[in-house]
Amino acid sequence: MSALLHEVMNRARRLGVPFDVHLDVTYRCNERCVHCYLNHESPGEMSALEYRGLLDQLAAAGAFFVTFSGGEPLLRPDIFEILADARARSFSVKLKTNATRIGPAEADRIRSLSLQEVHVSIYSHRAETHDAVTGIPGSFERTIQAIRLLRERGQGVVMVHIVTRLASGHHSGVRALAGELDARFLLDPTITPKLDGDFSTRGLNVPSAELVRIMNTPEYVGDVREFCAPPEPPDPSSFDTILCGAGHSHCYIAPDGEVFPCVQFPYSCGNVRRENFLEIWRNSAAMNEVRSVRLRDLPACVRCSHAASCSRCPGLALMDGDLRGPSLQDCEKSWARTSLVPTGCPIPLPMLPR
């Protein structure tokens, strides 16, 4: 993230502007990825007309970044109408897709909309492994072909490599493939539980040793010494800082209009089919509870030796059982990053070291 973008995001947090909104427009999908956090049961979907009204409300509330995702958003026949409505309202639009439904005509349409980026998930540079993750034979070839079509038209593409145990160690191959396709490469090393509370997907995370290797690779993290530096001792003056953007500058809206602080944060705050978005954003008791939490309110984390630099996710903490508790996967990541076992936490952290 550039220094200017960082400064702008901080300003949005301070002003309480929902600057960055994630919209899942469907939970339906044509792939069945083994690690997916959705169960693909449809709770209902807002119409294109409803999205137009919502986009008006989001623009009036000051939203700038809007991400369209799913499920597979291109399963909606009206997706281009919705994307065009978003661009007509001057949003910076990101589209997350498996790209399997993008042919030449769709690539032309996407390019014409001046989207900021198209994010495409790639699980391996080997077709058989990627297809094993998606559960769909031939999906790798279709996805790669779509990336080529988008790049030929000058559309910016980000290949997001979600690291799973099925493709452990494939990240350098995927990175090379991204270079070959002239796409930006991003790596995501965290497989989260399903939103319905099924934790089995966590078993697909790569072993700790692999996580340590990833955290120590300059191509993924930049300056390793800086990234992996030991945490500073907890500083009481930082106990009142905002911990993450969820509910402060970021929120998530499900296909049926249900509003949450973030995509991995199953804590319902209201529904835009019943209430105005800004009313929910400003006055929802749940949203206000989430945004009231500071480090000093976290009885375990405030005593942890990693508190100053941990990337604790409040949504995952909630899924682990307590909005004010630790987010165990982030405990593990902080350990992998610094090679130091967190100390001071009164809660046993069974995964450390693995």
Next chain:
Amino acid sequence: MTDKFIARSTEIAARLLGGEMIIMSAADSRLITLNEQATCIWQAADGVTPLRGIVDRAVCDVFDVEPEVAYRDAETFVSELAAQGVLRVSDSPILPAE
């Protein structure tokens, strides 16, 4: 002196945040922030109002600034944004379909 006409590019994202305009180019994801005066010019860049008219109404009537200084500053600002592809500049009015 020939006046200029300015219009916002359609290949950008833009939103007002705390009184300053935030702009991002779709071409290269470059982020630009405009101060209050520049934001006023940006918002008035409709493609049909001459730049001098925009400066008179959006800047000189609102801020305590000499018109010629404001116009020179505006020309510089417009040239910079045009070079970055986020503003279109023409010697004649710019229609939406262009």
